[in-house]
Amino acid sequence: MIFFSVNVAVFVVAIVLAISGIVMGNLAFRAGLGVKRWTLIGLILGPLGYPLLNTHKRFAMKRAVGRTARTIRL
Numbered sequence: 001m002i003f004f005s006v007n008v009a010v011f012v013v014a015i016v017l018a019i020s021g022i023v024m025g026n027l028a029f030r031a032g033l034g035v036k037r038w039t040l041i042g043l044i045l046g047p048l049g050y051p052l053l054n055t056h057k058r059f060a061m062k063r064a065v066g067r068t069a070r071t072i073r074l
Contacts, residue, residue, distance in 0.1 A: 020046045024053055031057045 004012075024042030029035050033056065041049040 017043055017046045020049070024049060027053060031060070033057065033060065 021039045021042035025035050025039035028038035031053075033053075038049075038053055041052065045052075
């Protein structure tokens with residue numbers, strides 16, 4: 001069994017949060033959402049912010065095209 005020191009655990013968590021922030025910023029950019037906001041949420045919440053991003057994308061799309069419109073996603 002491998003035991004991590006506290007320093008290694010903090011480093012791993014920091015790396016995961018940084019990668020999550022970069023990925024969520026990129027996804028927000030591709031979806032046309034606020035990049036700074038979603039990057040910050042990714043840095044703070046990490047992967048837990050991803051469902052929030054998806055929900056926000058869906059609501060923004062519905063708001064943009066209307067409630068009764070149908071979209072085709074490829």
